[in-house]
Amino acid sequence: MNWLTNFVKPRINALVNRKRDVPGNLWQTCPSCGQMIFARDLKANLSVCQHCGHHLRVSAVERFAMLFDDGVHARVETPAVVQDPLKFRDHKRYPDRLKDSRARSGEKDAMLVAEGKIGGQPTVIAALDFGFMGGSMGLAVGEAFLAAAARAIAAKAALVAVTASGGARMQEGILSLMQMPRTTIAVEQMHEAGLPYIVVLTDPTTGGVTASFAMLGDIAIAEPGAQIGFAGPRVIEKTIREQLPEGFQRAEYLLDHGMVDMVVPRAKLRETLAQVIDLLMRPKAAAPAAVEPAPADGRA
Amino acid sequence: MNRFLDFEKPIAELEGKLAELRQLGDAGGAGIGEELANLESKVEKLLRQTYAKLTPWQKTQVARHQDRPQFSAIVAGMVEGFTPLAGDRAFADDKAIQGGIGRIRGRAVMIIGHEKGSDTASRLKHNFGMARPEGYRKAIRLMGLADRFGLPVVTLVDTPGAFPGIDAEARGQAEAIARSTEATLGLGVPVVACVIGEGGSGGAIALAAANRVLMFEHAVYSVISPEACSSILWRGTDKAELAAEALRLTAQDLFQLKVVDAVIPEPIGGAHRDPKAAIRSLADAIERNLTELDGQSRSSLKARRRHKFLDLGKVGL
Ligand SMILES: [Zn+2]
Numbered sequence: 001m002n003w004l005t006n007f008v009k010p011r012i013n014a015l016v017n018r019k020r021d022v023p024g025n026l027w028q029t030c031p032s033c034g035q036m037i038f039a040r041d042l043k044a045n046l047s048v049c050q051h052c053g054h055h056l057r058v059s060a061v062e063r064f065a066m067l068f069d070d071g072v073h074a075r076v077e078t079p080a081v082v083q084d085p086l087k088f089r090d091h092k093r094y095p096d097r098l099k100d101s102r103a104r105s106g107e108k109d110a111m112l113v114a115e116g117k118i119g120g121q122p123t124v125i126a127a128l129d130f131g132f133m134g135g136s137m138g139l140a141v142g143e144a145f146l147a148a149a150a151r152a153i154a155a156k157a158a159l160v161a162v163t164a165s166g167g168a169r170m171q172e173g174i175l176s177l178m179q180m181p182r183t184t185i186a187v188e189q190m191h192e193a194g195l196p197y198i199v200v201l202t203d204p205t206t207g208g209v210t211a212s213f214a215m216l217g218d219i220a221i222a223e224p225g226a227q228i229g230f231a232g233p234r235v236i237e238k239t240i241r242e243q244l245p246e247g248f249q250r251a252e253y254l255l256d257h258g259m260v261d262m263v264v265p266r267a268k269l270r271e272t273l274a275q276v277i278d279l280l281m282r283p284k285a286a287a288p289a290a291v292e293p294a295p296a297d298g299r300a
Numbered sequence: 301m302n303r304f305l306d307f308e309k310p311i312a313e314l315e316g317k318l319a320e321l322r323q324l325g326d327a328g329g330a331g332i333g334e335e336l337a338n339l340e341s342k343v344e345k346l347l348r349q350t351y352a353k354l355t356p357w358q359k360t361q362v363a364r365h366q367d368r369p370q371f372s373a374i375v376a377g378m379v380e381g382f383t384p385l386a387g388d389r390a391f392a393d394d395k396a397i398q399g400g401i402g403r404i405r406g407r408a409v410m411i412i413g414h415e416k417g418s419d420t421a422s423r424l425k426h427n428f429g430m431a432r433p434e435g436y437r438k439a440i441r442l443m444g445l446a447d448r449f450g451l452p453v454v455t456l457v458d459t460p461g462a463f464p465g466i467d468a469e470a471r472g473q474a475e476a477i478a479r480s481t482e483a484t485l486g487l488g489v490p491v492v493a494c495v496i497g498e499g500g501s502g503g504a505i506a507l508a509a510a511n512r513v514l515m516f517e518h519a520v521y522s523v524i525s526p527e528a529c530s531s532i533l534w535r536g537t538d539k540a541e542l543a544a545e546a547l548r549l550t551a552q553d554l555f556q557l558k559v560v561d562a563v564i565p566e567p568i569g570g571a572h573r574d575p576k577a578a579i580r581s582l583a584d585a586i587e588r589n590l591t592e593l594d595g596q597s598r599s600s601l602k603a604r605r606r607h608k609f610l611d612l613g614k615v616g617l
Contacts, residue, residue, distance in 0.1 A: 081613065082613060082614065082615070082616045084616070085557070085613065085615075085616030085617065086546070086547070086548045086616065086617055087616070087617060088546050088547075089546065090533035090534055090542075090543075090546065091533075091534070139613045142613070143613075146610070168501075168523045168524070170523060170524055170529055170532065170533065170547075172523075173522065173523055173546075173547045173548050173549065174521060174522060174523055174547075174548065174549065174554055174557065174559050175557065175559070175612065175613050176523050177501060177502070177504075177505055177522075177523040178505075178559060178609065178612045178613065180477075180478075180481055180502065180505050181481050181484075181485060181505060181509040181609045182609050182610060182612070182613075184478065184481050184482050184485055184509070185485060185606050185609060185610060187482070188482065188485065188486065188606075207502070208501070208502055208523070210474035210478075211462075211473070211474040211475075211477040211478050211481075211502040211506075212477075212478050212481065213478075214474070214478075215472075215474045215475040215478040215479075216478050216479075216482060229469050229473075229474065230462065230464070230468070230469060230473040230474035230477070230502070231462075231464030231465075231468075231469065231473070232464075235464045235528075236464045236465060236466065236469070239463075239464045239465060240464075240465050240466065242466070244466065245466065248466065248469070249469060253470075257470050257471070257472065258472075259472050259475060
């Protein structure tokens, strides 16, 4: 279920065979309520079901289009990395899996980086694509995230991470685990530069990505209904042999448990990001010059 | 009495014979001494041979061996004046992560690590070394304390992974792990991490973003357990042996990948056969590495630690 199969293919097909009676191409079924949605309506509604409000998964490329001012952005090149460092194979060789994902997506790996403006403020977005091997984090994602932070620091820009990941890239073994401290270093570098780092947690964000840069945002925003957690629900059920409570690991559950600052519907996401980035990047700009607010503890 | 692993069957048989012969001992008369010595050297030879070419899956079993020295045994064996410290000051004291101050070879340190427990009761008490958020938050608190007083931090990593449970998720397991990694990376004191048994994924890295990462010869360190990897990629847990091979989780492979800085030798037949010797070997390695880190400034310790991790992944196998 990715952007390509959801959107590009139906659109191309719609153009190629202009038959009206091919519902598979023009219509999509909402995975939550099961209602049919006209593909064009879905796209216009930022891939949110107009019947039930379910937020469908979207690609990194779509994120750039919906978050940057007027969708205007430039892609930031991400560094090349060692391919298949462990010579990993299950019943498929890892390079073959990579090749398939690359052919399907036209991208090198699961994290894409772009720069532009949000609310007029320079911003770099590092977005994970769940469609590319489940948004899993290996060397390429780690390097892309470090490159995103480096670009943000060089441009004195805010960094926004949009996460969607099943966790670590198993096929890179321990080197995928090492991306947890490596991405954490990128966050530290943002702190040291005094620039905001904001995380938008989307469905699903689990495993090593959650347990590193996804949970280290200065501000943490989650999309409604997004599954966010460390361990996968099946692993938990198997371990504790109990049914999981309703709404467990959903964005709203994390908000209730103090793990995120807010749950923001996709339609309000850009506006919310613009507001917090402005507040953090231009703390003095909006304050009236004459009335400096007194320190909270009353000392001058 | 040794507890034998499946692949140790030939060793078990020889040791069984050895035990019989010893029992016979006094009644056996002359010549038995020679026979005993003969058999003993056979056992040692077989142990040496077997342990020199353990497969990754066999190493996984050795790393999980119940008689392998755990945090508490290691601390008892090498830390003088150990003073345990408890609690995260927010929620609870997680028994899966232990910590405290004491001296290793005369040097005051903060020592933090996973405790798996060594029998059923203690394994339950320590939740098999699977920590909850409060465990990582305790670790963060203790690292902060060490940082303020200039104590080097020594961590002992031995966990199947962070606990996958409802309560752990509710209290922010992922956040706790991320913050623990962040706290370790930010320390201005030397940090030496030792993977003593099982280095299980995020639960391990939370205590292992160190200046020096050491690993026992037969320990394993991996992003996912061979069983879980097998069930995801091979659709069944019966391929754990293949998954263990593919994951390259041995100390020897990780040393080649530069993820591990030094491999600590274990006694013949593994740490569980001679815990005292294993602990001595570990203490030697910790002392040596702490000495090497002596005299570095706070900012240099932090910068070099950072570079060590940033440089990873430039070489494959
Ligand atoms: Zn719907």
